[in-house]
Amino acid sequence: xxxxxxxxxxxxxxxxxxxxLIHILHCIxxxxxxxDCGLRNSSSYNDSATGxxxxxxxxxxxxxxxxxxxxxxxADPFNEQQKTLMSFPDGSRNCYTLPSTxxxxxxxxxxxxxxxxxxxNKTLDGSLFLFGLHIGVxxxxxxxxxxxxxxxxLWKELLTVAPSNSLSVCLVNLGSGIPFISxxxxxxxxxxxxxxxxxxxxxxxxxxxxxxxxxDSITRYPTDNYDRIWESxxxxxxxxxxxxxxxxxxxxxxxxxxxxxxxxxxxxxxxxNFSRSRIIITPPEGPNIDTKNMQxxxxxxxxxxxGSNPNRRFDIYSAxxxxxxxxxxxxxxxxxxxxxxxxxxxPNASFLLNKTVSSxxxxxxxxxxxxxxxxxxxLTTDSExxxxxxxxxxxxxxxxxxxxxxxxxxxxxxxxGLTCDYSKSNQNPxxxxxxxxxxGLKGGLAVSLMNMVSLVYMDLSHNNLTGAIPDYQLKSLKIxxxxxxxxVGPIPDSILRRFQAGLLELRLEGNPICxxxxxxxxxxxxxxxxQTMVIAxxxxxxxxxxxxxxxxxxxxxxxxxxxxxxxxxxxxxxxxHVDIRRFTYVELKLITNDFQSIIxxxxxxxxxxxxxxxxxEVAVKVLMETSIEDSTDFLPEVQTLSKVHHKNLVTLKGYCxxxxxxxxxxxxxxxxxxxxxxxGGDDYSLNWEQRLHIALDAAQGLEYLHESCTPSxxxxxxxxxxxxxxxxxxxxxxxxxxSRAFNDAHTHISTVAAGTLGYLDPEYHAxxxxxxxxxxxxxxxxxxEIITSQPPVLMEPQTFHLPNWVRHxxxxxxxxxxxxxxxxxxxxxxxxxxxxxxxMNCVENAAIHRPTMTEVVSRLKELLPVVSSEKLxxxxxxxxxxxxxxxxxxxxxxxxxxxxxxxxSFQSGYAGGMSELIHLSGR
Ligand SMILES: *[C@@H]1O[C@H](CO)[C@@H](O)[C@H](O)[C@H]1NC(C)=O
Ligand SMILES: *[C@@H]1O[C@H](CO)[C@@H](O)[C@H](O)[C@H]1NC(C)=O
Ligand SMILES: *[C@@H]1O[C@H](CO)[C@@H](O)[C@H](O)[C@H]1NC(C)=O
Ligand SMILES: *[C@@H]1O[C@H](CO)[C@@H](O)[C@H](O)[C@H]1NC(C)=O
Ligand SMILES: *[C@@H]1O[C@H](CO)[C@@H](O)[C@H](O)[C@H]1NC(C)=O
Ligand SMILES: *[C@@H]1O[C@H](CO)[C@@H](O)[C@H](O)[C@H]1NC(C)=O
Ligand SMILES: *[C@@H]1O[C@H](CO)[C@@H](O)[C@H](O)[C@H]1NC(C)=O
Numbered sequence: 001x002x003x004x005x006x007x008x009x010x011x012x013x014x015x016x017x018x019x020x021l022i023h024i025l026h027c028i029x030x031x032x033x034x035x036d037c038g039l040r041n042s043s044s045y046n047d048s049a050t051g052x053x054x055x056x057x058x059x060x061x062x063x064x065x066x067x068x069x070x071x072x073x074x075a076d077p078f079n080e081q082q083k084t085l086m087s088f089p090d091g092s093r094n095c096y097t098l099p100s101t102x103x104x105x106x107x108x109x110x111x112x113x114x115x116x117x118x119x120x121n122k123t124l125d126g127s128l129f130l131f132g133l134h135i136g137v138x139x140x141x142x143x144x145x146x147x148x149x150x151x152x153x154l155w156k157e158l159l160t161v162a163p164s165n166s167l168s169v170c171l172v173n174l175g176s177g178i179p180f181i182s183x184x185x186x187x188x189x190x191x192x193x194x195x196x197x198x199x200x201x202x203x204x205x206x207x208x209x210x211x212x213x214x215x216d217s218i219t220r221y222p223t224d225n226y227d228r229i230w231e232s233x234x235x236x237x238x239x240x241x242x243x244x245x246x247x248x249x250x251x252x253x254x255x256x257x258x259x260x261x262x263x264x265x266x267x268x269x270x271x272x273n274f275s276r277s278r279i280i281i282t283p284p285e286g287p288n289i290d291t292k293n294m295q296x297x298x299x300x301x302x303x304x305x306x307g308s309n310p311n312r313r314f315d316i317y318s319a320x321x322x323x324x325x326x327x328x329x330x331x332x333x334x335x336x337x338x339x340x341x342x343x344x345x346x347p348n349a350s351f352l353l354n355k356t357v358s359s360x361x362x363x364x365x366x367x368x369x370x371x372x373x374x375x376x377x378x379l380t381t382d383s384e385x386x387x388x389x390x391x392x393x394x395x396x397x398x399x400x401x402x403x404x405x406x407x408x409x410x411x412x413x414x415x416x417g418l419t420c421d422y423s424k425s426n427q428n429p430x431x432x433x434x435x436x437x438x439x440g441l442k443g444g445l446a447v448s449l450m451n452m453v454s455l456v457y458m459d460l461s462h463n464n465l466t467g468a469i470p471d472y473q474l475k476s477l478k479i480x481x482x483x484x485x486x487x488v489g490p491i492p493d494s495i496l497r498r499f500q501a502g503l504l505e506l507r508l509e510g511n512p513i514c515x516x517x518x519x520x521x522x523x524x525x526x527x528x529x530x531q532t533m534v535i536a537x538x539x540x541x542x543x544x545x546x547x548x549x550x551x552x553x554x555x556x557x558x559x560x561x562x563x564x565x566x567x568x569x570x571x572x573x574x575x576x577h578v579d580i581r582r583f584t585y586v587e588l589k590l591i592t593n594d595f596q597s598i599i600x601x602x603x604x605x606x607x608x609x610x611x612x613x614x615x616x617e618v619a620v621k622v623l624m625e626t627s628i629e630d631s632t633d634f635l636p637e638v639q640t641l642s643k644v645h646h647k648n649l650v651t652l653k654g655y656c657x658x659x660x661x662x663x664x665x666x667x668x669x670x671x672x673x674x675x676x677x678x679x680g681g682d683d684y685s686l687n688w689e690q691r692l693h694i695a696l697d698a699a700q701g702l703e704y705l706h707e708s709c710t711p712s713x714x715x716x717x718x719x720x721x722x723x724x725x726x727x728x729x730x731x732x733x734x735x736x737x738x739s740r741a742f743n744d745a746h747t748h749i750s751t752v753a754a755g756t757l758g759y760l761d762p763e764y765h766a767x768x769x770x771x772x773x774x775x776x777x778x779x780x781x782x783x784x785e786i787i788t789s790q791p792p793v794l795m796e797p798q799t800f801h802l803p804n805w806v807r808h809x810x811x812x813x814x815x816x817x818x819x820x821x822x823x824x825x826x827x828x829x830x831x832x833x834x835x836x837x838x839x840m841n842c843v844e845n846a847a848i849h850r851p852t853m854t855e856v857v858s859r860l861k862e863l864l865p866v867v868s869s870e871k872l873x874x875x876x877x878x879x880x881x882x883x884x885x886x887x888x889x890x891x892x893x894x895x896x897x898x899x900x901x902x903x904x905s906f907q908s909g910y911a912g913g914m915s916e917l918i919h920l921s922g923r
Contacts, residue, residue, distance in 0.1 A: 032227065033098055033186040038066040038084035047080055050221055054183075057086055061096045062404065064088050067180070069115030075151040081183040082113040082153060088171055088179045093134070093413045095170040095405035098186050100162035105197060107187040107226060108135070110169060112154040112180065114145055122177055123148040131179035132172030135160055137378040137409035140169075141204055145177070153182070157205035157229070159189065159197045159371070163380060170405050172413070187227045192255045196297070196341025203297060203371035206349065209233050210367045212266025213241040224260050230367065238271040242364065244305040250334040257301065257336045263367050264303045264334055270362040280352050294372040295343035298351055301336050301367035302329040312361035317352040318344050326356055329364065343373045381408040381420065382428040388449040389415070389431065395446040398439065407431060421454060424708070433457035437481070441465055445487065450477050460485070461507070469513075474498055484510035489517065580642045581654035581665075588656050588663055592620050600673075609668065617668035618653055638664065644709060648701030650724060650734040669732060671725035674698075674782070678720065678789045678820070685820070688827035689864070690729055691786045692835070696860040697731030698723050702779060703853035705733075706772040714770050718778035719759045719792070720785050758792030758801065763847050773847035779856065780842025787835060789820035803843045806836070831863050 032052060036045075039056035047054055057064070064086040071077045088094040100106060110133065114123050122129050123145045130144040133156060140158055148154065160167070167186065171179035197203055210219060214232040221227035248264035250257075298318065304310055316324040316337065321344070329335055349370065353363035380386070389407050392398070400416060408420035408429035419433035432454050441463035447470050450458055457479045465485040471492035480495070491506075491513065498504040499521060506521040508514055514522035589595065591610040599619060600607040608620045641652035641664070656663040671677065674694060677686060686694070698718075705713040715722075715733065722735040761777040764770060781792050784802050794800040800808070809818045815836060819827065838859050844850050851859070 031188040032221075033184075035060055035096070035184040036081045036084065037086040037181045037183055038064075038068070040066055040068070040084060045080065050227075052221060052227075054081065057096070057184075060098060060184075061086065061094065062399065063090060063094055063401065067117040069113065069117050073115040073117075073150045074113070075153070079153075081111065082115065085113065085115070085117060085180045085182045087117065088173070091401040091404060092173050093170050093402065093405055094179065095134075095168045096181075096184055097166050097168045098184070100165060100167040100186070101188075102162055102165050103199075104162050105159065105189040105191055105193060106162060106167065107157060107159055107185075107189055107228065108167070108169065109155065109157045109183075109185040109187075109229070110181055111183045112143055112145065112156075113152070113182045114148065114150055114180070116150045117180070118178075121150075123150060127176075129177040130174060131177060132170075132174050134168075134170040134172055134405075134410075135202060135374065135376070136163060136168050136170075137380050137406045138202075138374065138376045139410075140202075140374055141372075142174075143179075155229075157208075158202055158374065159194050159205075160202035160374075160376070161197060161199050163199060163376075164383060168405055170413075185227070189226055190255060190258065193226075193258060195256055196338075200376050201341070202374040202376055204374050206291070206294075206296065206370040206372055207231075208367075208369045210263045210266065211241075211268035211365050212243055214266060219260075219263065223262060225258070230263060233268065240269050240271050242267040242269055242305055244332070246305070246332050248303045248305065248332050248334060248366075250336075254334070254336075257299070257334075259301055259334055259336070259367060264301065265305060267303070267305055267364045267366040269364040272362065280350055291349040291372075292347045294349075296346050296349060297338065297341065297343050297371045297373065298323075299336055299338040299369040299371075300351075300365060301334060301369075302327075302364065303334050303366050304329040304331045304364070305366075306361065306364075310361050311359055312364060313356045313359035314363035315354045315356060317354060319346040319348065319350075378409055379428045380406050382430050382454075385431045385452055385454070388452050389418075389434075392434075392436075392446055392449045396436075396439075396441045396443070398436075398441075400439075419457070430454035433459075435459045436463070438462040443467075445469055445482070447472055450480070451475055461510075469495065471495075474504065477504060479505045481507045482511065483507045487511040487513050489513040491517075580652055583654050583656040583663070583665060585656060585658055588620060588622070588665075591618065591665075595622070610665070612653075616653075617670070619666045619668045620663055621666070622663040644705070644713070646701060646704040646708075648697045648730070648732055649704060650732050666734065667726075669724035669734075670727045671729060673721045673734075674723040674725060674731065674786075675720035677725060678785060679791070685822035686729075688823055688831070692831070692860065692864050694723070694725065694729065694731040695783055695786050695835075696857065696864060698733055698782065699779065699853055699857045699860055701731070701733035702775055703857050706775070706853050712772055714772055715775045715778075716770055717756060717759075718775050718782060719756050720782055723782065756792075761847065762845050771847060772853065773850050776842050776850045776853060776856065777847070779853070780839045780850070783835065783839035783842065787820065787832070787839065788818050789822070803840065806840070810836075834859070834863055 034047075034052050034054045035057050036054040037057050039054070044053055044055045046052070065088075067085050067087050069083060069085065074082055076082070114129075116122075124147065127146075129146050129148070130142050133140045133143050135158055141156060143154065143156065145154060169184060171181060173179055194203070208228060208230050209232070210230040211233050217232050219230040219232070224230065243266045245265070248261050250259075296318075300316065304312060306312070310331075313326050313328045315322055316327060323339060324337055327335075327337065351368075353365060355362055381389075386407060393403055402413065403415050405413065407415045407418055408422070408431065411420075411422065414420055417435045417439075418431055419435075420429045421432045422429045431452055433456060434449070435457075437459045438461070441460065443465065444467040445460070445465050449455070451472065451474075453475055455475065455477055458477060459479075459481040461481045461483040463485050465482070465487055468488055468490070469482070469492055471494050473494055487508070488511070491508070495504065495506065499506045508517075508521045509523060511522075583591075588610075591612055592608040593610075595606075595608050597609040598606055599609045606622055608622060610618045610620045612618055638652070638655050641650075645651070650669070651667045652664060653667060654665040656665070678691075702715060702718065705715055717735060718733075722733065724732045724734050726732060759778040759781050761770075761774040763777075764774055781802055784790075784806055785792065788802070788806065790802055790805065792802045794802065794805050806818050809815075815833065816825070816829075818836070819825075819832065838851075838856065842850055842856065
């Protein structure tokens with residue numbers, strides 16, 4: 001409405017400014033982003049053909065060279081967007097980053113007009129000229145301009161879901177010509193549209209055609225609200241056009257395609273006088289479409305727009321496969337026919353509409369779309385890591401040529417100087433090392449990036465970094481090389497303490513800071529960069545030596561002191577350098593109300609109930625003097641626990657460490673432990689589903705220890721008393737008292753005997769090696785306890801190890817005999833069988849035959865009704881498609897009838913997404 005005023009007024013300067021503003025506001029309002037790549041004058045303009053506002057590429061891309069096309073190489077000299085282009089001679093990947101809304105659906109369009117901008121006749125010199133186009137970290141399509149006319153516009157379109165709050169489009173140099181781009185457009189779609197497009201599936205346009213009598217060769221915005229480009233199909237006899245002035249609408253609630261009524265008001269059919277009855281839709285013999293290797297998704301839009309009571313029925317075929325039989329279009333109503341996101345192999349990309357014998361009228365078609373599948377399987381780098389890297393890039397104004405797009409993905413385009421961890425195939429890659437040595441960095445030290453959760457190695461040596469080293473909490477960093485900069489002191493405690501504890505290798509030589517200090521970090525040891533592999537081995541070794549050292553110190557100090565002295569006087573000077581709260585003995589007395597309420601007795605101490613200042617309930621595990629000689633188990637637990645965070649692993653809130661008392665403070669679990677719950681008598685019993693959930697919780701906790709910790713952590717003492725339950729009955733693994741950092745390289749460290757009778761892996765007795773499979777064995781016993789509510793070793797009537805008892809019972813008769821009687825047969829027999837199978841599989845004698853915890857988790861998940869949010873969203877999207885399923889079934893459950901000998905056809909070629917698009921702006 002605002003735009004109408006403009007046509008009525010006499011333009012003046014004020015008006016022009018105003019018009020510009022209105023256009024900009026309008027574009028912001030509808031969320032369109034239109035970029036005219038290579039635009040020299042950094043001035044936006046209003047495209048007169050579409051009324052859309054186009055911006056230059058400033059701010060959307062780094063690098064690139066602006067180029068211009070001379071008029072004689074332009075098919076349409078008035079087409080603004082094709083006048084200029086951005087060419088990328090440097091770097092193997094260059095990305096445009098467009099703002100988007102995470103999870104929202106978009107149409108993305110890129111156009112390419114070579115126009116002999118470099119005067120090298122590249123597209124016609126007989127050699128291959130192509131480059132790659134990526135959507136984020138996934139390959140979209142190749143842009144093949146070989147043998148392409150200089151003046152023609154190549155055009156690519158993608159429907160996709162934004163994976164984050166930005167969407168990137170990358171041009172990839174494949175060694176066959178310099179990538180370039182002429183324009184880039186982003187259009188939001190409704191979330192209901194193209195329901196088969198989701199985060200893992202995008203679709204790339206092959207063709208979008210409207211049929212009938214249409215004056216313009218291109219229909220787009222504002223006729224189409226979403227600025228889809230519809231090409232008109234030129235008709236020739238015996239094709240016959242139909243049109244109506246009646247409104248053609250979709251059924252209420254059908255908002256999958258939102259085709260403009262005006263497009264549906266025109267259609268194409270075949271002359272009645274002619275015997276032909278077929279419409280074949282084929283692509284032009286475009287040299288650059290490789291439809292043979294594509295998976296196609298056709299969408300046919302039909303509406304009957306002929307007079308009253310027509311009898312029009314036809315079959316729809318794709319490469320000989322009948323897609324829809326005996327279809328009859330509804331009157332003045334849109335029927336969009338597709339197969340719910342099923343992709344088809346169709347080497348010729350041609351589709352046939354074949355009249356049925358009983359039909360009096362020939363087939364008709366109003367509009368047609370065809371897309372090819374673009375898989376979005378590759379994962380982007382963890383978003384937190386990406387943000388840190390962007391911060392660092394901006395902070396130091398780094399213009400590294402390949403620091404473009406996603407830092408780690410795809411692997412072959414990862415940023416130079418970064419090492420990423422791709423080992424967890426279903427998780428986003430993480431950055432583990434950053435090497436910015438000799439990169440000309442100037443100014444203060446941007447340390448926030450060392451907070452990256454997975455960062456192990458950081459090299460900023462040989463730069464010109466100035467100022468002090470800021471104080472901040474280091475996370476996983478193991479090596480920090482700041483040598484040969486201009487840094488001054490003092491070194492913050494947070495870093496120094498980790499260095500002194502041997503948890504951090506620090507190098508500062510060649511900095512002014514070292515003129516005063518003479519510590520090892522200031523001597524030029526000239527070590528080679530230590531690889532992450534080495535760290536994995538050294539850190540546990542350092543840890544163990546540290547523990548041993550500390551134990552010796554404690555024992556010496558303790559023996560030397562009299563028992564009468566006040567505990568509070570002996571708070572240790574050195575802390576454990578972990579990022580959790582350290583309590584004093586006095587504080588402990590306070591929060592446990594002078595150790596009043598005992599809630600349990602563990603292997604090496606008593607567990608008290610406590611309440612923090614903020615009211616949080618905690619469990620305080622205290623190791624008193626009498627057991628202090630066993631304190632070797634204690635410190636590893638602090639170290640390990642403070643680093644491990646998972647919803648099914650108990651959270652360590654703090655610790656206390658002084659000469660008289662060592663204590664750990666955990667979240668309090670109000671429902672006690674699993675052993676109490678399953679053997680607790682008849683007053684309360686868990687139902688089958690609750691038991692499975694707890695089993696799954698525990699399995700997930702263990703899986704995390706095994707798979708997500710580097711090095712893997714073997715729990716070593718998995719048993720029902722070590723599985724705690726919170727108020728919602730969520731299973732939480734506790735007691736890492738016997739856990740040790742573990743990996744293949746140093747299994748020999750794990751020689752401390754561990755485990756509890758009845759739970760211990762039989763292979764351990766033979767090999768004295770604890771592996772993750774040891775935990776799997778113990779978990780199998782836990783699973784059997786959950787099913788049977790029996791202890792791991794039965795005493796009555798004779799001594800039986802639980803797995804043997806189960807085997808015995810099953811062999812004797814009925815699997816149901818093993819089940820806890822309190823379940824009152826209220827469980828699913830198949831589910832029981834599966835859990836027993838899984839448990840028996842876990843307690844196989846040979847570790848090699850046992851499943852991994854990951855397999856255990858997935859097998860347990862299969863047994864549970866799904867309630868995770870991920871699955872919910874999937875079912876939500878399926879249910880939203882159900883009305884369409886029903887609609888399709890209602891309309892098309894008819895059979896093919898009769899055979900006709902009419903054999904002629906009408907061929908409708910469509911000009912597809914890879915085709916020439918001379919009149920893009922309709923002039
Ligand atoms: C840039 O603007 C100037 C004056 O506004 C004009 O003469 C020139 O042709 C423009 N250049 C391009 C590439 O549009
Ligand atoms: C490009 O082609 C034109 C005409 O075909 C020819 O005159 C010109 O020399 C060619 N330029 C190059 C660099 O090959
Ligand atoms: C995913 O990345 C790999 C290499 O990192 C690449 O080879 C592959 O083509 C990518 N997949 C897609 C769908 O882009
Ligand atoms: C995306 O859709 C495809 C089918 O169109 C489906 O197989 C896949 O599971 C969906 N993925 C997600 C993440 O919803
Ligand atoms: C690119 O197009 C040329 C010419 O049409 C064709 O020969 C070539 O196979 C195509 N290359 C690719 C990778 O599609
Ligand atoms: C570091 O900065 C100082 C002062 O700005 C300058 O004199 C010196 O040349 C720089 N050194 C390097 C290696 O860039
Ligand atoms: C089209 O229909 C005719 C009869 O109406 C039949 O003979 C012919 O086989 C059909 N074509 C295809 C490809 O099924």
